Amino acid sequence: MKVSVFRRAHFNAAHRLHNPDLSDEKNLQLFGLCNNPSYHGHNYVLDVKVKGEVDPQTGYVMDTKILKDVIKTEVQDKFDHRNLNLDTMEFKTLNPTAENIAIVIWQSLRKKIADSLELSVRLYETENNYVEFDGK
Amino acid sequence: MKVSVFRRAHFNAAHRLHNPDLSDEKNLQLFGLCNNPSYHGHNYVLDVKVKGEVDPQTGYVMDTKILKDVIKTEVQDKFDHRNLNLDTMEFKTLNPTAENIAIVIWQSLRKKIADSLELSVRLYETENNYVEFDGK
């Protein structure tokens, strides 16, 4: 019997959508206002889902205080109050769409979560736009 | 590697729950206050989920500006500020329960979304009542 445990976290970051392999004209056509060279920003909301067996001793799938700390180290310390394009290694060349940010976060968290646990992330760019990635 | 992309939209509509093949007594018994002949209404909230491969050039599964336009044409232009029972072809005879509205919306969107993408819809009638349909 497996239970899924979710932990929510927040980070505020600047970004622009831009593929450096394409011309400026093509970038503007593809990304419109999101391509603004001066950047814009979001309050990102991240929901991390970990699924596994409940430990009979603790009643936990995973101690959410530990999950909270992993999210802080792997996500918030890197991205909060940062410019994703300028200040992070991950998005120096990778376009920081919500899809790509979710994949990067999933890959970063995957290394820190026990292999016996399934992992999925949901990332809200705004209330109206969000994405989900489970590694498959 | 597939990512799910979600887009939220809103529409406000009147409706009544009523099956014209049943007697008025049976309708009242089945649907209670929701059967009110003068109609009542809701602020519907629609979350559309599209799942597929991330395009390496754009970093998008699907441009959400396009998804937003499809939702506008297929859902909001038809249902927003309308009476579902009186003003729409879809619910002339079909009872506009949340279940049936979700199926109708899914079928309408399915024709406009690339076959390579999986489609699912979630429809909130109120904060406390919502439904989900993925075509299966």
Next chain:
Amino acid sequence: MKVSVFRRAHFNAAHRLHNPDLSDEKNLQLFGLCNNPSYHGHNYVLDVKVKGEVDPQTGYVMDTKILKDVIKTEVQDKFDHRNLNLDTMEFKTLNPTAENIAIVIWQSLRKKIADSLELSVRLYETENNYVEFDGK
């Protein structure tokens, strides 16, 4: 020392914006989609605020269970799952804009709340549109 106590309630109703003293053309020009003769609807959210001295015996300004019952009798029993234009006395001739609904609700509640207590209402038609009335 006065404390304000708030109680939230919900009702779902159909309405159309229409002033019967004006021509159909003028109504359409003024109210656009909201003038649809077949009606549309909303999930209305009502926040009622009552301000007064805290009773030293109970620690209450007013028992919110009583306030909840007053809101049920004066607002929800009249308006929930109703068509405001067709099914209510209050909006037979009065145009059911959010402003007018808030005034009608305030006047109805005012008679049932002790004179020593100040009364204010906030009414959400949608997340993006709401009004407030305090009788002044």
Next chain:
Amino acid sequence: MKVSVFRRAHFNAAHRLHNPDLSDEKNLQLFGLCNNPSYHGHNYVLDVKVKGEVDPQTGYVMDTKILKDVIKTEVQDKFDHRNLNLDTMEFKTLNPTAENIAIVIWQSLRKKIADSLELSVRLYETENNYVEFDGK
């Protein structure tokens, strides 16, 4: 074609995290502030999901008024305004973590929902911590 129907409910309860088979020191180490012997509490939010075929006569998977009543009898009447550790049979010895509460609720609801319907529950302990259980 199956649709999922969701119904949300609320209950407010006190609890402490404590495994009576472990020492006080071990409990404090495992559960920290949540182990406070005087208890603390939460506004729990429960989303119950029922998935099945849509009845062609009613347009319902399951009448949500009936689902609402089942949740009231099986969950709210037992847990609302209660101390989970002291006032309930279920958590006399079982540690009331969100995971265990979700499992207990699922098991209780499962007996009252038709076998043809799939059942899943999501339980929010706070906005930032929630769990999901579908019986598998």
Next chain:
Amino acid sequence: MKVSVFRRAHFNAAHRLHNPDLSDEKNLQLFGLCNNPSYHGHNYVLDVKVKGEVDPQTGYVMDTKILKDVIKTEVQDKFDHRNLNLDTMEFKTLNPTAENIAIVIWQSLRKKIADSLELSVRLYETENNYVEFDGK
């Protein structure tokens, strides 16, 4: 020109409504389920409002990081994961209604906020029940 600055914080606590000067019968009659001797609990949400002139050098009315720390020391460290009736000095004899908790919090914060700033607090016991106190 004065601007109001708001900071939101959360704490989870157990309580019961009980006036020790009254009989058990009277307490039960006044407070019903909220009088449960084993306690129940809430996720309290606190919005603190500070109003004053904007400092031309910083563009701040008050540094919200400092306000956050004051709320932590004066409210969260005292009340979070506590039983208000058993674990706090403030509610040993004072009935912990939302009204009284708001007054206690306001009085505690008032001593730590500069006299030049106006102070008001809003406390949510649930989404549907909340109170406001500004010291007047």
Next chain:
Amino acid sequence: MKVSVFRRAHFNAAHRLHNPDLSDEKNLQLFGLCNNPSYHGHNYVLDVKVKGEVDPQTGYVMDTKILKDVIKTEVQDKFDHRNLNLDTMEFKTLNPTAENIAIVIWQSLRKKIADSLELSVRLYETENNYVEFDGK
């Protein structure tokens, strides 16, 4: 009898807190992470409140479609998907704290709203940090 009408709008922008009249060291000390030279960003939420008499012909204080258009022209077209420090005239030298952004928005809207109407704005930088300004 006056009613207040509220309209909500959203914009996503990058900014950094920085007072060009102060040294870099002083800026870093005052604003910490918010001083990041590469900027960070937010999903700003703006609630505009207009208070006045209800027009007996329309039942409106002010047509919220017009208010929506004014907010679009005066706020969203200027700030949405922009870098407040780099892309706007208003914050070339003025530090874009929530307080200052609210004042700038109020001043901009004030010129477009009839003098007979009172105006107030609330600006959310995050769920936990927001400000309010009414021109006094």
